[in-house]
Amino acid sequence: MNYAKNFRSLPWSIFFRNYLIIIFVFQSCVNGKNDQTKKSNNNGDEKRVFDVNFGTNKNYAIDDCIPLAFGDFNADKIIDIFCRNTKGDTIRVMVNDDRSPTSKEICKVNITGVIYDALAADFDADSKLDLFVLYKLKPDQIGYNGGILWGNRVKLNDLQPIDYLFENIPTTLDANGDSYVELLGMISIDKTTFKPACLYLKNRAVTSIEYLPDDIHLRTGTTQATVDLNNDLVADLFLTITVNNAPKFRLYELPITKLTLIKEYDPPPGIAIYHLSTFADIDADGELEHILPVCMKADCSDSRIYVRDDDEWHQLPIKFGDGVRFPLKNELPSPLDQIPLSIKISDYNLDGYPDIVTVMKQSVSGNIVPIILQNRACEGDANSPCTYNRTFTPQGEESFVLAATNATMAVFFDILENGYPDLLVLQGSKNQNFKLIGFQNSLVQDVHFIKVMVISTFSCETCSHQKKLPYGNNQPGQSIKMETITIMNGIKDYWVKLAAVQMSQSGQLTLELPYVIIGLGSTPNFVEKITVGVPPNIESNKLFRTYTQMIPNSQVVVVPSPLMNPEKWHSKLFITPSRMILHTGIALGVTLIVLAGALAILQYREKLEDDRERKVQAQAFHYDAL
Known part of the structure; x- marks a missing residue:
């Protein structure tokens, strides 16, 4: 036996x-992604996060592509890219596949003239992304022509011009809290006199125009946005205006039909060049801060980033390095030389503190390269005291990213749709076509995130029998706040509050995404609260709802419908945004x-x-x- x-x-x-x-x-x-990262770590780059290879030696690249806007064009829950070719007479829609990763052209439209920018939004409320194009018929003309490419998820229709001129690139906003997307900018009807106005696009036509008060003159090449800067979960209208030939910032209470001034303030003194403002909760205190990159000298040799917190300006104690500065406009090829510089923000290491990526010029080599600035606690000393409780540290170990010379723009973009912000870098010069290349976020730390997208209140009546739902229709100005309990600095049950805004601005190659990714650090617990607020309307300014006990490493899609009854808003939870x-x-x-x-x-x-x-x-x- x-x-x-x-x-x-x-x-x-x-x-x-x-x-x-x-x-x-x-x-x-x-765990193929982790294995790939560990392989790179064995080669000696233990701190490097971004890899040029996706998986098994796959690269992400799009030739002859200047990204103008992002959005889910074909409603497959994967964000796509609206490109302009180098010549400037063609718009291409590149749809992404998060499994490959690859990007293929689904349609293109030729336009007479030179394209300078484009804004993606659902302008006619049919739950399909459209594209508003800014172009010039002659290079020396004053102002931009505007026209709309109406989308149907398969292609863009031919350009429908509108009979208005724009002095500067407008931005999108929900001016009256009705989920319709409007355009805000310096607009001219007679093609001579430009006035600050809001342009309404309904029923595939310009239905009306709302002028702003006469004392408002929107400053060219600056930021206009819808963002909650007074911490009440209600989007406000942020404007950069000109007063006595100097810039000034104003914050107004929406809706635009009863515009009410909240406050105004001046920029820091002694600035020579202003770049575009952006907004983020960089100190993780549950309130958004105004972030302003500037040059103190005309040659940008003294480049700085300021943050406004508690109604005071603070210079961030950043050590860019010797001879590293923001590039001048004339150092960039067309059309980048017509658009002000902007920094892009996302929490790429998911530690709860948003990071920055931008392009900077190395004076020694003469190269313009992408620079990743990681958000860290400021630990000053006698020689370098802290002027703010946070700082940003250039990541010199990102060898793949720094090798991307002739860079003209860098932006965070979740290529794999897995909640880890990847990186897109635009390379090009006056003598070569532009090329968009991707770098995979190969982070291996045990960190978590939650991804939030707020879409339009309009339901797609024609989608009931279709598999593709109307996701990602680029709603601007949505306020998002996350609250949860974690362990921080050895303290148990530490209550964390993080604030974010979805698409505070568009145009001028700001390239904000139609969702927000909030890093949770090493917190594996349920997210206690997520509060979502939409822009106010004439009937109510308290349009927000709180969702509790959300699963980390998931995507939450909020449909604010019915708009006036937040308790009945719909939401969809995707346990993970990836294929894992x-x-x-x-x-x-x-x-x-x-x-x-x-x-x-x-x-x-x-x-x-x-x-x-x-x-x-x-x-x-x-x-x-x-």
Whole structure:
């Protein structure tokens, strides 16, 4: 019988060995991203996060592409790219595939003239992304022509020009809190006199125009935005205006039909060049801050970033390095030389503190390269005291990113749709076509995130029988606040509040995404609260709702419908925005099938062995009887 027991244990050892092999193979598939990062770490770049390779030596690149806007054009929950060619007479829609990753052209439209910018939004409220194009028929003309490319998720229609001129690039906003997207800028009807106005586009036509007060003159090449800067979850109108030939910032209470001044303030003194403002909760206190990159000298040799917090300006104590500065406009190729510089913000390491990427010029080499600035606590000393509690540190170990010379723009973009912000860098010069290249975020730390997207209140009546739902229609000015409990600096039950804004501005290549990614650090717990607020209207300025106990590493899509009843707003929760759950499910399913098959085989062999023993015992009894 001992030999029989040994015989029976043999299949178990074989099964266990095969089981381990299967688990190892599928674990490699699920964690392929981590494996790739570890491979790069073994080469000595232990701190590098961004890799030029996606998975097994796959690259992400789009030739002859200047990104003008982002949005989910074909409603597959994957953000696509609206490109302009180098010549400037063609708009292309590049749809992304998060599994490859690849980007392919789904349609293109030729336009007479030179394209300078484009704004993606659902202008006619049909839950399909459209594109408003700014172009010039002659290079020396005053102002920009405007026209609309209406979209149907498959293609863009031919350009429909409108009979207005724009002195500067307008921005999108929900001016009256009705979910319709309007345009705000210096607009001219007679093509001579420009006035600050809001242009309404409904029923695929310009339906009306709302003029702002006469004392408002929107400053060319500056930021106009809808963002909550007084911490009440209600979007306000942020304007950069000109007063006595000097810039001034104003904050107004919406809706635009009863515009009320909240406050106004001046920029820091002694500034020579103003770049575009942006807004982020860089100190993770639950309130958004106004961030302003500037040059103190005309040659930009003294480049700085200021933050406004508690109604005071603070110079961020950033050490860019010797000879590293913001590039001048004339150092960039067309059309980048017509557009002010902007810094892009996202929490790429998911530690709860938003980081920065921008392009800067290295005076020693003469190259313009992308610079990643990581948000860190300020630890000053006697020689370099802290002027603010946070600072940004240039990441010199990002060798792949720094090797991207002739860079003209850099922006965070979740290529793989897995919640980890990747990086897009635009390369080009006066003598070569532009090329957009991607860098994968290969972060391996045990960190978590939550991804929030707020879409239009309009339901797509034609989508009830379709598989593609109207996601990602680029609603501007949505306020988002996250609250949760974590462990920070050794303190248990530490209450964290983080604020964000979805698409505070558009145009001027600001390239803000139609969602926000909030880093949770190493907190694996449920997110206690997520509060979403939409721009106010004439009936109510308290249009927000709080969702509780949200799962980390998930995407929340909020549909504020019915608009005036937040308690009945719809939401969809996607456990993870990536395909990893599918890979894990396949691995688990195959493992269960193998286990079931192995158990069935073992049970069958057990049955055969029992039958053989019974026969042996029966024969033994028979011989004893004899």
